[in-house]
Amino acid sequence: MPSELAAPLIEAVRRVFAVAPPEPGDLMVLGGSTSAVRGERYGKAGDPALALELLEALLPELAPRGVVLAVQGCEHVNRSLVLPADRARLLGLEPVNVVPVPKAGGALAAVYRTLLPDPAVVADLAASARYGLDIGGVLIGMHLRPVVVPVPLGDLRLGHAPLSGGFSRPRLIGGARAVYDPAEADRILEEALRNDEAPR
Numbered sequence: 001m002p003s004e005l006a007a008p009l010i011e012a013v014r015r016v017f018a019v020a021p022p023e024p025g026d027l028m029v030l031g032g033s034t035s036a037v038r039g040e041r042y043g044k045a046g047d048p049a050l051a052l053e054l055l056e057a058l059l060p061e062l063a064p065r066g067v068v069l070a071v072q073g074c075e076h077v078n079r080s081l082v083l084p085a086d087r088a089r090l091l092g093l094e095p096v097n098v099v100p101v102p103k104a105g106g107a108l109a110a111v112y113r114t115l116l117p118d119p120a121v122v123a124d125l126a127a128s129a130r131y132g133l134d135i136g137g138v139l140i141g142m143h144l145r146p147v148v149v150p151v152p153l154g155d156l157r158l159g160h161a162p163l164s165g166g167f168s169r170p171r172l173i174g175g176a177r178a179v180y181d182p183a184e185a186d187r188i189l190e191e192a193l194r195n196d197e198a199p200r
Helices: 008-019 048-065 086-088 107-115 182-195
Strands: 027-032 066-073 081-084 119-123 131-135 149-153 161-168
Touching: 008 131, 008 149, 027 048, 027 107, 027 119, 048 066, 048 086, 048 107, 048 149, 081 086, 086 119, 086 149, 107 119
Parallel strands: 027 066, 027 131
Antiparallel strands: 066 081, 081 119, 131 161, 149 161
């Protein structure tokens, strides 16, 4: 059961997944400032205990769905990310040589590294994350694959920090005649086959 403070984060995840249900292996990037949750300026009141509380609430929501978490560090580590090393290898991501700590990387990234049996830190995700959650407006969009669809979370706040979230969908290509719904495409094809009475 998540703490009262962490409850909005769990509600945010559930709202995002309700709009776009995840598949096993999907990647979610989390960026956040525990200072902002406390109502302070970024980097001024990092709180590892709060980071642990949030991660311990979030991870049980992701694990049963097979969603892999990557936690973005702050600008002092160039927004590098902590994730399981096996996932970094699978994506072909090159590790970087930095270890996030609360004052250089942020409390969330620092604590998440200690929770993983085999962590890796990478410079970026090559825009491969399908989901994203942002605590406090730290900007995570660079790690999400196009096209990002925001999920309205306007009424949710984590402490003093606003929450935003989103997911990515495949690009829509084509012109005025393009169809994007498989069921609609099947209907059009069936109709065309019924109407085609030309001899073969």
